[in-house]
Amino acid sequence: MTEDETKLNYQDEIQYLPISKIEANKHNPRQRFSEEEEDELIASILEKGILNPLIVFKKSGSDEYVILDGERRFRASNKLNLKELPARILLDEPDKLESLSLMFHIHHVQKDWTQFSISITLIDIIKEMGMNPKRLSKNDRAQLIKKTSLSNYKINRYLIFQDYPQEVIDRFLRSEIEEEQEPGADPDILLEMYRPIRQITKLMPELLKKYPVEKIIDSCIKKKANDVIINNKEFRFLNKSLTAADKGMVNKERLKEEIIKFIKNVNTTPESIYLKTAETYFQVQSLAKMTETLTEEINNLNLANISSLERTKITNRLDKLQVLIKSRFDI
Template identity: 25%
Template sequence: MPSLLELNVSEIHADPNNPRERFPQEELDRLAESIDQVGILVPVVVYPEDGGYRLLDGERRWRCAQILGHPTIPAVVVSPPDEASRLQQMFNIHLVREQWQDIPTAHALKKLIDETKVTSPSQLSAMTGISTQQVNRYLFALSLSGDVWAAVESGQVPLNYFYEVYKAFIQPLESDRPAIFAKYGRDQLLKNFLDKRSSGAISDVVSVRDAKYIIRKAAEDDPDNTKPGPLDDTISRLIDDPELSVKDAYEETVMVSIEADKLEQRADNLVAAFVRLLDKAKTDVDATSQIKGVANGLIAKLTALL
């Protein structure tokens, strides 16, 4: 049964496998200032090991106690967990409070997979409390290699960038234009989009999403993948030219068609809104007149435009 004790700070040792790998000094300084004023309000969690105690949760508080020269620290002592249980507890503890960074979380998930042999995203989600979508994202991170992995691990490029490239460009490409995908493969495509990021051709995640519209239209023009067309050339240029942005490729090819489709949908919704309003206002002459005035004004603006 867990017990609350006041332990010597020197008796407690950090967990070398803690997924939280970085402890920025400015964060520790802020927390130390708070602890100096009000004390440690939330005990650390430890378990007995080798005549001392191993941290399960609370390494920042423990580090701050050392900084402040506190001889003791409040601690909840629990039974030593097995490795799989320890990792699950760490996931669940940290999800309640501060999130780990992407790469430490991915490393922790890999350790949990190695210990439990569980690979199903839904099962891993149930074990860790992380959503299935996030589990898939971390599994994707673990599959990275070379320069792409180095860029993510160093923090040079956020994981979200490559995950968005994978979902919005690589997956549709593999599904709808398999010949182009086969020419490069996933890892080379990710590397090329790293080069685009480095060149400044792509600076945000959102713009990557327009790539799927180019691929979708190419598939509509050639559903059997037998007659590559101009859009396939654009896709290849987008892959090969580190200076060509998704935004430019989108605007020079399918933007007008895609935006026209969206405009048609908005127009249909607008007509439906007028129908609903006129139906509700049919017994109110003034309201009906107002709605018709708005409609006639819109018609006049469109007529002048066209």
């Protein structure tokens, strides 16, 4: 039980409220609901009635009630022209931060909100707590974890969504709430492309003038929709290539040309860019580490505990390795 949930105090009995006196919560980020969801709920209400009362609070200076939980039931009941609804009424009217926090806990626990709905509400909570979403201190994060019961990992995840241009956010939000999700519009694309886009911004900002973030993400969605990308982790090849370029081990202009192909051609994959530009750099890095490990193992080898047969096996293999090195490196 969270701190906020322990503060929930209701009137003793469930009451039936006139539906005309109930209104939706303007702070609910999920402003649209699919017709399919509503039709299913309508069929359930017709068959069984409303099994779970709404959770509401009374507006001060008014005889109207605002919904904290149950907006879909409210909408479905309106379509059925029901006159009253069962509700649990909070004893006290919450302020905006309390309202956001209570809705967040209710819907997040029920897994009733989409990822972007959670993200939008998280930003609102952060702002209401007087914090800057882009500059959260360690103490800010501790308070936020306590307020939302989210892990630091999930907080980072949801904040990344909101770091994209509004056009991108709106596109994914629409896809989440429409009856049929836009093919390829997987929110995890935004998580995997976050670092590559930051690297592109740093290394080749001129590219973004012609191919803005919206265009890049559109290309990623199309690749996912056409099964060119199967696993979102494949986008990490882009980050590897850009990391090599940042270290001066890959020609930036050549890499920029490949990234433009990636944006313009649906069949160009992150892995193909990596193989053309950065694979050799990472192979060299890997060989260097293995060489260091082998050298260390040989130095630490206790020769007194090794039989003559084992010595012969090791030296034979090292001799073969030396022949290979001379052949490959033309020494």
